[in-house]
Amino acid sequence: QKEVEQNSGPLSVPEGAIASLNCTYSDRGSQSFFWYRQYSGKSPELIMFIYSNGDKEDGRFTAQLNKASQYVSLLIRDSQPSDSATYLCAVNGETSYDKVIFGPGTSLSVIP
Amino acid sequence: DTEVTQTPKHLVMGMTNKKSLKCEQHMGHRAMYWYKQKAKKPPELMFVYSYEKLSINESVPSRFSPECPNSSLLNLHLHALQPEDSALYLCASSRPGGAEPQHFGDGTRLSIL
Numbered sequence: 001q002k003e004v005e006q007n008s009g010p011l012s013v014p015e016g017a018i019a020s021l022n023c024t025y026s027d028r029g030s031q032s033f034f035w036y037r038q039y040s041g042k043s044p045e046l047i048m049f050i051y052s053n054g055d056k057e058d059g060r061f062t063a064q065l066n067k068a069s070q071y072v073s074l075l076i077r078d079s080q081p082s083d084s085a086t087y088l089c090a091v092n093g094e095t096s097y098d099k100v101i102f103g104p105g106t107s108l109s110v111i112p
Numbered sequence: 113d114t115e116v117t118q119t120p121k122h123l124v125m126g127m128t129n130k131k132s133l134k135c136e137q138h139m140g141h142r143a144m145y146w147y148k149q150k151a152k153k154p155p156e157l158m159f160v161y162s163y164e165k166l167s168i169n170e171s172v173p174s175r176f177s178p179e180c181p182n183s184s185l186l187n188l189h190l191h192a193l194q195p196e197d198s199a200l201y202l203c204a205s206s207r208p209g210g211a212e213p214q215h216f217g218d219g220t221r222l223s224i225l
Contacts, residue, residue, distance in 0.1 A: 032211040043216040092210040098167050102154035
């Protein structure tokens with residue numbers, strides 16, 4: 001059983017639309033949740049992190065966390081072609097000190 | 113500019129060679145990580161150093177040997193690698209515990225001939 005799951009995609013959205021990326025996790029004790037963006041051939045880049053239930057906004061990005069449903073999402077408003085990348089969800093579990101579990105990633109394509 | 117620096121950016125080596133990957137961070141972090149990433153897969157954790165001590169070894173073959181000389185430096189010594197070890201090797205750092213975000217270097221693209 002996978003510990004962190006994401007839709008593999010590819011997810012295609014038109015330029016200017018909202019892209020919604022979803023992630024579920026199995027460790028109910030998880031406390032820390034991270035979203036990374038990775039362009040092809042490059043290293044992961046931290047986009048957002050969230051610890052508490054609810055929404056956290058940073059520019060065009062909003063992270064949403066629902067611990068009861070074990071669900072975290074990333075919304076990208078006014079999507080741009082430069083947002084086309086793979087988005088990795090990562091979760092730190094209650095018993096995984098010093099370790100995060102990465103999901104498989106969702107490939108996003110923003111169509112001009 | 114990344115605050116975690118990895119060298120070299122590219123490395124091609126034969127299966128009998130010995131080489132080392134280097135990572136340096138000046139973020140004051142006391143946890144450092146090595147990951148291996150294959151194409152279209154997420155990063156796969158190899159080793160974690162916390163306060164300069166090895167805290168996690170994810171059953172990595174002994175042909176990979178990590179070293180943490182001080183709180184800013186992390187090395188990965190390579191010996192007798194196999195073609196399937198060709199991958200992007202990523203270094204990351206964070207505050208210890210896993211609850212804080214990890215910051216990645218640009219990676220070393222390793223090719224084994």
